[in-house]
């Protein structure tokens with residue numbers, strides 16, 4: 001399904017739909033299991049990195065298989081959207097629309113304003129013929145996500161959002177209010193340190209900007225990218241089992257919970273799943289050095305990701321029970 005009805009209900013209901021990236025079978029199984037067990041609608045995201053790693057055709061049929069898998073798990077009416085994450089050209093978005101994706105993102109945020117509108121409008125005009133919804137982006141997020149690299153962030157300007165949404169015709173808008181891609185969302189000098197634990201405390205999200213945007217576009221679906229929280233427990237497991245992730249820091253979950261209750265109706269989480277996977281695998285490698293069957297370390301990694309996704313759905317997004 002596309003995102004239209006999902007978002008309308010999420011905006012009304014004061015929760016957010018999880019948008020989880022997937023690159024492999026274990027991740028997809030974990031996402032579907034967590035969503036089936038919690039009856040949460042879900043957006044499966046395919047990034048350009050995922051397409052390069054796993055092949056677009058394979059990912060598309062895996063998503064189709066995921067719908068059947070969800071039903072097998074006893075989820076009677078699964079609400080699953082297959083979404084292109086960070087499409088950067090009209091041609092790429094068109095190929096995903098033609099290929100059966102139910103939603104695409106066109107990210108023209110690095111372009112000058114008018115060019116961003118023109119590109120987004122072109123994608124919208126094509127996609128809407130096939131009832132495929134389109135996410136656009138205004139404002140720039142810092143950080144690294146696959147091919148998306150930006151040195152510094154620029155908050156979305158609230159005075160531009162009405163013009164942008166109206167003229168581009170986009171169905172949802174990704175904004176920049178201080179989230180960023182990757183597991184190192186902030187440099188240590190941007191943070192303060194908790195005097196007790198010595199851990200980094202990131203600067204708060206710009207809720208004033210979000211509120212301004214909500215006032216300009218009441219009820220319009222807003223999207224947050226780069227919204228992993230970088231759970232310290234995973235960072236600690238990784239670091240104590242041969243890893244090296246110094247000062248990794250994410251967005252505190254309380255802030256995402258607050259955002260989910262507003263017009264923010266899609267929250268993208270990718271890095272946290274990577275951390276859960278890596279922590280579980282590292283643990284097996286250290287504790288059972290004789291193990292060489294990939295199922296014996298990918299299996300525990302999958303279980304850990306199920307726990308993570310369910311936690312996000314229930315404790316952060318509030319989307320549990322919204323897709324019975």
Ligand SMILES: [Zn+2]
Nearest residue numbers: 145225226268
């Ligand atoms: Zn993103």
